[in-house]
Amino acid sequence: MRKNLFISCRFLMSQVFRRYQKDARINQSTNLNVDLPSCLIPSMKFINNLKSDEQLDKLAKLLAELEIFSMINEKLPCELSDEQWEIYLHIEKTQDRKQFLNAAHFEEILTKESETSNAMRTERDLICENGHMAYSPEHHCLLRLIGSDLRSNLSQWYSFAMVPPGHGIISSVDFIQDNGFEIYQALSTLFLDSLWVLNFGVEIFVHYEEFQECIDNSYGSRILAAKRCDEGPLRLFIDMRCLHKMPLFYQINLLRQVQSIHRDNWSSRHPFEIAVVNFRANDHDAAVIKSDWKFLVGPKGNEEQDIVDIQDALDSSDFSKTIRSYIPHPFIPTISTRSVRENLNGLAPDDIAYISWDATQFLERPLNRYKGFVLCATHEKYAAASSLYCARREGMNAFRPPFHRHIRWSVVRRGAMDIVANILRMVYHDDVDWDIALNTIPSSFFEHKVYKAKEEEKTKRRLQLETLQEAGALYDRRLIDISSIRNNRQRRQGRKKMHKYSREERNMARANVAKICYNE
Known part of the structure; x- marks a missing residue:
């Protein structure tokens, strides 16, 4: 009995001592021997929820690191919420934490700009209601196609004006049914991010719900048409196996490319x-x-x-309903935690080509012998996260597209899954050569990288030349210093000694003296 009582008392004392240590650490972290604004420091509720001493120690280190970032003029947000601290606490690398803080900083800037824009919009509305002229996209303009308003203003009818020579005004319904894809491609290419006035040569009145439904139906009908008679559409797998082995910046870039791939596919x-x-x-x-x-x-x-638990719902058919009431298209990309082999749905692994830039085999035409392709969401400079490593883990054949035969693909190959997908689609369905398909690469994307590489090479050569010139000037200065030292030494040697007799005469005299001394 005494033994059990002793053990219980000892256990309680240890718990009290640990709680005292935790309170001491909390006080040390919140009294905060750090020179930071209070809005950057987590709340007491967040600190009290930290259960282990390791987390408290890490919090103290991160606060000290934040202070250093502020001292070296890093771009920090004005405020960090507890949700952001929860993410920040689990970021391991310092570089990733800096990128996270920069992203939060620019997000605050965008939020402030949005608030300012909304305030200006309200002011312009009041000016317009009072009968004065208001200069803005919402007032006194024929057409508004800007940003997300194209989707949000579902009740607005858009007018595309100008009647072609010899034609009358054309009704919207028939024209959109016949030319829906051309209209969408023009909109997605030119008008989603900026304000334009559209001239199609005809006048069309478009209700956006009907327009979107028309494109959705066309997209779905093409998928179903490819599936008839067991002729499945070409499969495209995006492998996310090594996504979290890369820095945060690359993860965000690769995740955003999935939306770009679907947009082009739609x-x-x-x-x-x-x-x-x-x-x-x-x-x-x-x-x-x-x-x-x-x-x-x-x-x-x-x-x-709030952000839902996506991990538990990835393979669920009701996943979209758990996020919001928005009902997506039935043929959107499938999201799965399973491997490529488990998502083949009856296809043989040999029918799939895994795209890798380190593969030894080239992806030669014709491509119709394959029924699908795999693009790896990774950055090739990380060996542990290379596409060849992922292909071997899947047990699939890796192929390298022969882009290098036609262009300097090394400048654009990393992080370009949407471009690669469009090129593969064009070579597969249109049966064109690689050089023709590679002309679809956006020139701005390619030329910017080439221009940047040329500028870096030019800067490197200029620095090398400056270094050589500086080294040559330093060498000349050293030669001048050495010559001056030699001249000083020669001046200190004084007058040169001249002998009265030559060496031969002196040697002969010495020999005669020695001979006389020997005879005596």
């Missing part, structure tokens, strides 16, 4: 059947999905809604 006459595989999302991935994957969460995010 307007294509030969759409892929897309599957995102090996995807195990964390909290940060869920935030990117919520803001960027419009095909899944809808055209406009709900800022008041």
